[in-house]
Amino acid sequence: MLFGDFMMGARSRLLPPSLPFRFFGAAVFFHIAAWALLTVFADDAVGFVGGSGHVLAALHMITLGVLAMTAMGAAFQLLPVATKRPVRSVRACKAVFWLFVPGVAVLAHGMGHQTPLAQAIGGTLVVAALVLFGLLVADNLRRVSDMRVVTDHTWIALGSLALLGSLGAVLLADFRFGFLPDHRAVATAHGVIAAYGFMGMLAMGFSFILLPMFALSPPPDSTLGKRSAWLGGAALVLALAGLVHGIAPLVFVAGALGLGSAALHLRAMGKVLSGRMRKRLGDSFVLVRLAWVMMPLSIVIGLLAVAGVASDRTGPLFGFVLVFCWLLSFLMGVLQRIMPFLASMHSVRKGIKPVLVSALTADRPLRLHLICHCTALALVAAGILSGETLLVRIGAAAGLIGALSFASFAVLLWRRMRQHLNQVTQTPEK
Numbered sequence: 001m002l003f004g005d006f007m008m009g010a011r012s013r014l015l016p017p018s019l020p021f022r023f024f025g026a027a028v029f030f031h032i033a034a035w036a037l038l039t040v041f042a043d044d045a046v047g048f049v050g051g052s053g054h055v056l057a058a059l060h061m062i063t064l065g066v067l068a069m070t071a072m073g074a075a076f077q078l079l080p081v082a083t084k085r086p087v088r089s090v091r092a093c094k095a096v097f098w099l100f101v102p103g104v105a106v107l108a109h110g111m112g113h114q115t116p117l118a119q120a121i122g123g124t125l126v127v128a129a130l131v132l133f134g135l136l137v138a139d140n141l142r143r144v145s146d147m148r149v150v151t152d153h154t155w156i157a158l159g160s161l162a163l164l165g166s167l168g169a170v171l172l173a174d175f176r177f178g179f180l181p182d183h184r185a186v187a188t189a190h191g192v193i194a195a196y197g198f199m200g201m202l203a204m205g206f207s208f209i210l211l212p213m214f215a216l217s218p219p220p221d222s223t224l225g226k227r228s229a230w231l232g233g234a235a236l237v238l239a240l241a242g243l244v245h246g247i248a249p250l251v252f253v254a255g256a257l258g259l260g261s262a263a264l265h266l267r268a269m270g271k272v273l274s275g276r277m278r279k280r281l282g283d284s285f286v287l288v289r290l291a292w293v294m295m296p297l298s299i300v301i302g303l304l305a306v307a308g309v310a311s312d313r314t315g316p317l318f319g320f321v322l323v324f325c326w327l328l329s330f331l332m333g334v335l336q337r338i339m340p341f342l343a344s345m346h347s348v349r350k351g352i353k354p355v356l357v358s359a360l361t362a363d364r365p366l367r368l369h370l371i372c373h374c375t376a377l378a379l380v381a382a383g384i385l386s387g388e389t390l391l392v393r394i395g396a397a398a399g400l401i402g403a404l405s406f407a408s409f410a411v412l413l414w415r416r417m418r419q420h421l422n423q424v425t426q427t428p429e430k
């Protein structure tokens with residue numbers, strides 16, 4: 001599909017702006033909450049090896065509250081545009097939001113305070129929202145025969161979603177009843193499937209739509225994309241089997257396949273960037289490029305942990321690099337482009353020009369966010385490696401300042417958009 005086709009079809013299939021933006025707004029909120037929690041409970045983050053508590057709560061505010069939240073808003077908006085099939089029901093998309101937001105908040109509260117009732121209620125709401133989201137996306141994909149490069153990734157992501165939700169629910173029940181023979185192994189398998197299989201596959205698949213759009217590039221190499229998706233899918237199956245049954249060689253093979261999948265993906269993305277028409281890509285692509293480095297690095301660190309190389313440090317570092325350095329960097333890079341882009345598309349009104357993306361984007365808060373985000377990653381990683389709580393705390397505080405700065409970008413965007421629309425209502429029609 002050419003960029004022009006995409007743009008022409010895009011406007012006609014846009015959902016009401018309040019729909020994706022409510023997800024993005026919630027993601028901005030949970031981003032602040034997660035870094036704040038990590039700043040307060042930095043002591044628990046050093047040497048974190050799982051189990052409920054405030055670190056697990058902060059982790060899920062990021063994974064569910066920021067990553068999955070952003071992915072849902074983007075998927076509801078972009079998938080119908082990319083696949084040319086409308087979303088089945090806007091009401092159902094709204095229901096996903098109203099189940100998910102309180103669900104994440106209550107689940108995080110239950111994890112942090114180790115309250116089984118809140119864990120059960122929050123977990124149920126979150127899983128219900130994820131199931132509804134999965135059904136809506138599957139319904140859309142079912143009606144598509146082209147666009148295989150995005151749909152292959154998304155099918156694998158949906159399979160992973162079913163697994164991660166079930167394993168998450170089993171882990172919560174095990175906190176209470178203690179029936180799993182090896183809770184740790186199941187927790188690691190859940191984390192790997194959730195991060196690489198669900199979020200990773202969605203991020204990689206949507207890259208084939210979003211990055212050519214942001215960089216003004218010709219269509220990406222779909223053969224590389226499909227091979228990367230299926231190699232990644234095979235890696236996930238082997239990793240799951242290896243982790244649950246404690247077979248280390250299987251995990252190493254999975255890691256090698258995962259690295260192969262990452263290499264193919266990065267090659268496809270490299271081609272997208274080298275063929276681009278937009279030369280200056282801006283700060284958002286600093287985050288995207290950082291994320292690309294972190295994707296394979298997370299696998300290497302994970303394999304070191306499995307091999308027993310300083311596992312007390314490489315284990316927690318693996319989770320941090322995977323979730324914060326790769327996925328969070330990528331999603332924040334994408335979010336800061338997609339919000340003004342969608343707002344601009346929605347600003348088309350009779351008798352007035354649409355507002356430009358550049359006029360909606362407040363650069364300074366984004367620059368501060370970038371600096372703080374990178375500082376936070378470096379300091380928290382150094383703190384985990386050295387066992388220095390203070391480094392983790394200062395790093396998380398930097399992350400918090402960055403998150404507040406990102407929120408001010410979102411508020412400014414909203415105000416600029418309203419100003420523009422007020423102008424529309426005040427301009428008498430000719």
Ligand code: HEM
Pocket residue numbers: 049050051052056059060063064067068123124126127164165167168169171172183187188189190191192194195198199319323
């Ligand atoms: C996008 C979705 C999700 C992601 C990316 C994610 C990621 C993770 C990660 C990385 C871990 C740490 C694994 C480890 O300690 O090695 C974890 C643990 C855990 N997750 Fe999730 N998760 C997600 C959704 C869920 C959901 C929906 C639930 C509950 C319904 C859940 C419940 C748990 C529990 C209970 C643990 C703790 C296991 C333990 O250490 O004792 N997660 N998750």
